[in-house]
Amino acid sequence: MIDNGVLIKQGAEARIYIAPFLTRKAIVKERFSKSYRHPILDKKLTARRVTQEARCLYKCRRSGLDTPVVYFVDTENSTIYMEYVEGKTVKDILQEQSDDDEETSRLKNEEIANNIGIALANMHAADVIHGDLTTSNLLCRDLTGSLVVIDFGLSYVSILPEDKAVDLYVLERTFTSTHPNSETMFAPILEIYTKKYKDSGPVISKLEEVRLRGRKRSMVG
Structure with a gap:
């Protein structure tokens, strides 16, 4: 206690x-x-x-x-x-967008996707694997709007592209399952990530393999 x-x-x-x-x-x-x-x-x-x-x-x-x-x-x-970070999770922000008009939602999502892509690029450039990348573990600060990554309880250090690819895949699955109306955000996140992280090539290649394994597991059940 x-x-x-x-x-x-x-x-x-x-x-x-x-x-x-x-x-x-x-x-x-x-x-x-x-x-x-x-x-x-x-x-x-x-x-x-x-x-x-x-x-x-x-x-x-x-x-x-x-x-x-x-x-x-x-x-x-x-x-x-x-x-203690004053702010809202990306999960909450996306779920509250039903009250926004289409253009407002689009602009918000573009900014969030850009910030997530930069954050992931910085994290993987430091060879840190988060281990639980979900929209519940991404916060936007109230005062500055800066994207904060939280809950590193499963984190570890690794230079392996596959470990970084799994990080990305977990986030992609979160968008697909939790935010079906925002799942198109993951493509621009990857685009920014690729631009900002100079060693992203092998990670993106591994991501395709991880996706394939994930689809096979889903088919088997």
Whole structure:
């Protein structure tokens, strides 16, 4: 339990709180232990995972990607204190577009797609794989409109084009399944990504293979 913290989300790996940190409002991510693992091994693995997430956040910010600022990493208690970002998820923005006229929606989607493409290019240029790229993990800041990538709980570092292609495929599937009226946004995202990431060629080639495997799995069920 986090002192003075308010639980806002609990997943399979961690609890997310809003809590004060010094003079700031912060997001606190607390990873919990796995009862099926030996306690000593579990503590080592959990601490390693916390450290890895913090390092990936740092690498991304250094590469120019907007991510929450990490305030404090407490490996002993498996927690990360980070910036609370005021904003809306891309998922919420797209779902609220039913109230917009067609031209307003088009302009919003163009801007969002451009920002996502640039963000993914910066992230993959730093060889960071997000691991859970969905529109719920992409925020638009209220004040600046900057796109913020959040929740690096499954992130890791890899130079392999296939790992980066899987990242892209997960996002593509999100648009197809969650935002059927906005699924055409993925093509311009890829276009911007390809322009901004100089080593994107092998990734795009691998994306076709990943798509094919995904279609085969869908057919088999």
